Amino acid sequence: MSKTPKPTGSPAAGREASAASSSFPSGAEGAGFKSGFACFVGRPNAGKSTLTNALVGKKIVITSSKPQTTRHAVRGIVHRPDAQLVLVDTPGLHKPRTLLGERLNDLVKTTWAEVDVIAVCLPASDKVGPGDRFLVSEAAKVAKTPKIALATKADLVEPERMIEHLAEIQALGESAGIQWAAIIPVSATSGFQVELVADELVKLLPEGFALYPDGDITDEPEETLVAELIREAALEGVRDELPHSIAVTIDEMGLREDRPKDKPLLDIYANIFLERDSQKGIVIGHKGARLREVGAAARRQIEALLGTPVYLDLHVKIAKNWQTDAKHLRKLGF
Template sequence: MSEPVGPADGVQRPDDYRSGFACFVGRPNAGKSTLTNALVGQKIAIASDKPQTTRHAVRGIVHRPDAQLVLIDTPGLHRPRTLLGERLNDVVRTTWTEVDVVGVCLPVNQRIGPGDTHLVTELAQLTRRPQLVAIATKTDLAGPARIAEHLVAVQALEQSVGIEWASIVPVSATADDQVDVLADTLVGLLPEGPPLYPDGDITDEPEETLVAELIREAALEGVRDELPHSIAVEISEMGLREGRPPERPLLDVFASMIVERESQKGIVIGKGGSRLKDVGTRARAQIQAILGTPVYLDLRVKVLKDWQRDTKHLNRLGF
């Protein structure tokens, strides 16, 4: 993990240079992770159409000549059914108190509902309230009339909940539409100050955590609706293989996908191991692309009964 840098790093910057933290919040599957990746310009958070894909606060760092914007992608706030769900919601609420700006993601292809109102109401009740930006995500999935209707509903939240949006920005991360406008908006709300991380860093995620998330993302593709929440990934060993020439490195990764029941283990492995092999192939390609090193991936499946409800298992898995 990178340590924040001090002001005396030898780089000349404008006097009004800005730096600070912004987080994206919203219901599950509101487009938070996709937006984080688009702003950073590289994949650092996994994205899926399954709710609760993000399970911890992922930091992505945007470097600009005039600013350094540290983005925190948080889990979707939801009604928890397990101890894991309660801990994920705690991550979200803790993050709110530590950032300069909160971007509330409200996808245009969904009506603003009670969950959205509840989320914004909780933000309104914070003792130390950060600047609030409404982000109308997924504009590529709606026409102009629907987008206009949605923006009116977003504006109406101000009076009904008792908040004031610093800005309302419609955006599509997948179509790269208005991503630059959102970046300018967030940067403009940051305090003046020196950079917090060294030039070139795009995340402070440990590589082991990033690799585990990429494996979980590959595992989420094509599984039954009830299975995603039951999958966790544990890295037991990871490192460059000894004895390899410098020009031909190989990263060894030994990992286990954790499920809650034996029946789920069968689903993840698939007939004749076909699904497990497919997950390994996709995950290895993603890991190699991001880390830039050839990878040997040893992937197993383990059962930890009801791990989402067990304090000991949650602590072991880093939740």
């Protein structure tokens, strides 16, 4: 991953920082070149993160069958000869039950107000419900921003069901006062119409210069990406009530100094935080077996992402009721 300084903060701040920087190459930019931000929104587990990874071409956002996996806005960068498309994957909009949930919803709505295009993900495997209607009605309030609808998880349904779903999406937009710029069935898993989604998003971007250097696929710090991959590994196979209680922080991360340059080893010391002592045994497992599985799975993903052998040291700690405690939320990066 490139170490070139990158825009941080909101999409708007990123655009301003890029415009002011002379270090970013112009590449193939010229008349008609487009650049800008698009965000994927939807209910939890609507396929937003999987689609982001498919468009970027590399895993930068963790995915899980557990709802509300995404906890912050992750930017993925798609480089094309005619455009640079910056995708902002946001947490799923949901009815919050904790202070963390309220902050995640605030993050989603702030992102909506600052992007160039909003792409609403409505999984074809589910009927349109109250959560979708609420989501679309909220998106409609960002009146001047163009919107497309994506019928995600198209590989999971028969053509007859897809036809019904597309009609439901059209009616949903009409009832909210939204005129969809496009309605696209897509499957990030099979690759069905993923490139078409990119084409339609690019059509709606403004003309401009590249916002990030060639080759960059995200502006997330490596420590954040590593922490998320550890959390993804910890989420697999745990009880339904546990995923929301898991948070991960990186204490220390760096190349081991006594190693030859042709045999590097990246040392990572990380903490998995839980809310209650009773949850500790679930994550650690009998004689530490489950924690070793989490470490092995996370290490494989981290090595694939960074291209460096990894030594991973994990510890499980308790931050009591951290989802509802403002002090703990600050310490954990929320």
